[in-house]
Amino acid sequence: MDIDLASLTPRDRYKLLCGVVIPRPIAWVTTCNPDGSTNLAPFSFFNVFGADPATVVLGLEHHPDGRPKDTTANIDRTGEFVVHILTPDLNEIMVESAAQYAPGESETEALGLATEPAARVAPPRLCAAPVALECRKTVGLSLSPERCILVGEALSLTARDGLIDLDTCHVNWGDALPTARLFADRYARLVESDRLTIPTRPERPDS
Numbered sequence: 001m002d003i004d005l006a007s008l009t010p011r012d013r014y015k016l017l018c019g020v021v022i023p024r025p026i027a028w029v030t031t032c033n034p035d036g037s038t039n040l041a042p043f044s045f046f047n048v049f050g051a052d053p054a055t056v057v058l059g060l061e062h063h064p065d066g067r068p069k070d071t072t073a074n075i076d077r078t079g080e081f082v083v084h085i086l087t088p089d090l091n092e093i094m095v096e097s098a099a100q101y102a103p104g105e106s107e108t109e110a111l112g113l114a115t116e117p118a119a120r121v122a123p124p125r126l127c128a129a130p131v132a133l134e135c136r137k138t139v140g141l142s143l144s145p146e147r148c149i150l151v152g153e154a155l156s157l158t159a160r161d162g163l164i165d166l167d168t169c170h171v172n173w174g175d176a177l178p179t180a181r182l183f184a185d186r187y188a189r190l191v192e193s194d195r196l197t198i199p200t201r202p203e204r205p206d207s
Ligand SMILES: Cc1cc2nc3c(=O)[nH]c(=O)nc-3n(C[C@H](O)[C@H](O)[C@H](O)COP(=O)(O)O)c2cc1C
Pocket: 026, 039, 040, 041, 042, 043, 044, 045, 046, 059, 060, 061, 062, 068, 069, 070, 071, 072, 094, 095, 097, 098, 099, 100, 101, 181
């Protein structure tokens, strides 16, 4: 089967792409609303795209009426956001935070999620999340009237005690690996992994 993606509606393209490019990590993002309260929403068009600089990318769609989401508007205005990585125990409340709250309404307050001040940016960190990346916007790319790609630099990484061995820079998630998003309302738990080492090839003699 060969599908010409350009011939599909955006909705069908979304369903197919989100169904085949899985799993995706989830960025649970705090930003500052204009009144200083905290906005929170999850985004799975997300990943890190390099370490020098530490590059974070979010794919932000606008509302059907063309209005940017609160996260987008807040990052455009302040240039600052905090990405949290979550574990499956937080899935339910993460999904609740994606509901349509009134513009400016604080999801952390509505959901009773405790926060603590971040060290380098104004949006606070979620106490419940095992990892937080404090980020500053680098550039936003408006790809269409409906969506933009936001590139940011992660300035710091905060991790719960015991997660990171700083001597070796090893991250030990134990049995609680981060949530993996599949498609629609499906989420996966990462339970098994294989170890594979890239082989070293013998050097080819100069010809
Ligand atoms: C797991 C999950 C992943 C999501 N990923 C995205 C995404 O990548 N881009 C996007 O625009 N919306 C995404 N959403 C929808 C937003 O979270 C939702 O529109 C939210 O209400 C936006 O909140 P805000 O207006 O406070 O920024 C996702 C929702 C869920 C539950």
